[in-house]
Amino acid sequence: MNYCTQCGAKVVLRIPEGDSHPRHVCPQCGEIHYLNPKLVIGCIAEWEDRILLCRRAIEPGYGLWTLPAGFMENGESTAQAAMRETGEEACARVAIEQLFALVSIPHINQVHLFYRARLLNADFGAGEESLETMLFDEHQIPWDKVAFRSSIFCLEAYFMDRRSGAFGFHESTLPPP
């Protein structure tokens, strides 16, 4: 961050009075610019014991498989974000069941949330950011071709819970690779 979003002046990095963190502060208009983690939200969408994955048409992870997920937008709830992203990436309609996993990734300033969801029908397909979409049985999951560690964490926890007969809530913090 170089310039103030409010007045266009060059910002300086300093700790505001009463604060504990350095912030980008505007010496002209006084605006303090806070940078905060972003939420990435998605679904483990199920259809007849199979899970919906998308093969990414964009970086990072071009060509690799992932759970449908993306950045939460202003003006929506977390569950709405999960449904919207599943619609955009896999042209799929889902019913949200329960929050299943929260993954903090401090080194990239992200928090990932995944909901368990049911596909409303088998009518899905690749959205703009996907090369293809497919339903996978547990033994078909292409583990060495899954794009993100949060997706791997979530899928492993999901199949573990499914074998145990009860779905819980799972939390993890990922260290830098």
Place this chain on the structure above:
Amino acid sequence: MNYCTQCGAKVVLRIPEGDSHPRHVCPQCGEIHYLNPKLVIGCIAEWEDRILLCRRAIEPGYGLWTLPAGFMENGESTAQAAMRETGEEACARVAIEQLFALVSIPHINQVHLFYRARLLNADFGAGEESLETMLFDEHQIPWDKVAFRSSIFCLEAYFMDRRSGAFGFHESTLPPP
């Protein structure tokens, strides 16, 4: 948002190619500025069946009681944010137990998370943003003087679960007041 944080040029609001939402785009350097919801994270911190509340020394909600909570910072996990905020607002040290509540507040672009936590000792007090801090029994909670609807939702769910003998996970979306 008026000016580009990267180059200082005046931004324009338009839908970038392949996007579905209007964004602040810089016509000079091409930067797309995304605005995303912020996480507010706190604790329901317990000590001998009583709950720690803080009376706010800042707006919004000056003079009203609230669960210790605040904006998640870059570079930390959600649980670390909950511990840090409880330290800053109530000078209290806690052990995190479990994620207890998620409250989406779309009209102010916030998601609130609350963890159940145990105070490690009864050594606490008002931080810079609190007028005072106090432990409350359920029947002492000053319901008409609690600052935020997310705190009220969380406290009500907490006491309901405690009476039932089992703590679950609670999710809600708050409509505009």
